[in-house]
Amino acid sequence: MVDLLSDLKKGKRGAIAKAISIVENDKKETKKLLKKIFKDSGNSSIIGITGPAGSGKSSLINKTVLSLKN
Numbered sequence: 876m877v878d879l880l881s882d883l884k885k886g887k888r889g890a891i892a893k894a895i896s897i898v899e900n901d902k903k904e905t906k907k908l909l910k911k912i913f914k915d916s917g918n919s920s921i922i923g924i925t926g927p928a929g930s931g932k933s934s935l936i937n938k939t940v941l942s943l944k945n
Contacts, residue, residue, distance in 0.1 A: 876907065876908065876911065879893060879894065879908075880911055880912065880915070883912070884915075894908060924936055
């Protein structure tokens with residue numbers, strides 16, 4: 876899990892895909908992963924984006940992330 880966290884911090888797509896799979900499929904591992912992520916992330920917040928297929932959720936998330944990086 877240490878390598879996964881390191882790769883997540885570097886923004887590696889494979890690590891992001893693996894983390895998403897963990898969250899989708901393993902509740903126990905998800906809790907462990909989130910605890911480790913938030914331990915190093917400072918004052919972070921979790922937000923949820925919901926809506927029907929095709930409503931632009933991914934586009935909204937992409938634009939938001941790009942906006943926050945600058």
